[in-house]
Amino acid sequence: DAGVTQSPTHLIKTRGQHVTLRCSPISGHKSVSWYQQVLGQGPQFIFQYYEKEERGRGNFPDRFSARQFPNYSSELNVNALLLGDSALYLCASSPDIPLTEAFFGQGTRLTVV
């Protein structure tokens, strides 16, 4: 079985640009969550989606948005990138809400220069 896949694995963007990160959950999983992990810190919750609806939101500015598609894959969008957005972005999928045995992808390493 394929695990949670994220793309791209690494990317470099310039301050002020826009970025889209993608996540494909494990087959059969309907819930996708996004996390930001800054170097040396624990993951910080950004969003959770279930059945294409937003079910949870962390303390992130409106520059961060996400959506979930009918096939349960998800995109995280970040506008007007700041240097502080440089981080590892993790996607987790789980069969249902609540967050039980969530399975994480390997993450996308975003560097903003």
Place this chain on the structure above:
Amino acid sequence: DAKTTQPPSMDCAEGRAANLPCNHSTISGNEYVYWYRQIHSQGPQYIIHGLKNNETNEMASLIITEDRKSSTLILPHATLRDTAVYYCIVRVGISGGYQKVTFGTGTKLQVIP
């Protein structure tokens, strides 16, 4: 949100039991305690979760105190591959089905040969 407190680092001799504590003194009655670990450069991996009874699976045991204000994750026979950052998480459920997950600071466990 219930907050968790963990020691920043611990050492454990290979083959010995690793006991990782977590304090969650403000936990609510219907909140679960989850443990995840993150090996360097990988996404977090689910280990175990519990409400108030002790739990055991093939990876670890979880001991929750009777007042639920603290818990201990036990790796019975630590190996070098258990070297990782271990996160204690309290799952928060907000009315309306929203979920917000807060990772703690994590404990960096170093297993020593």
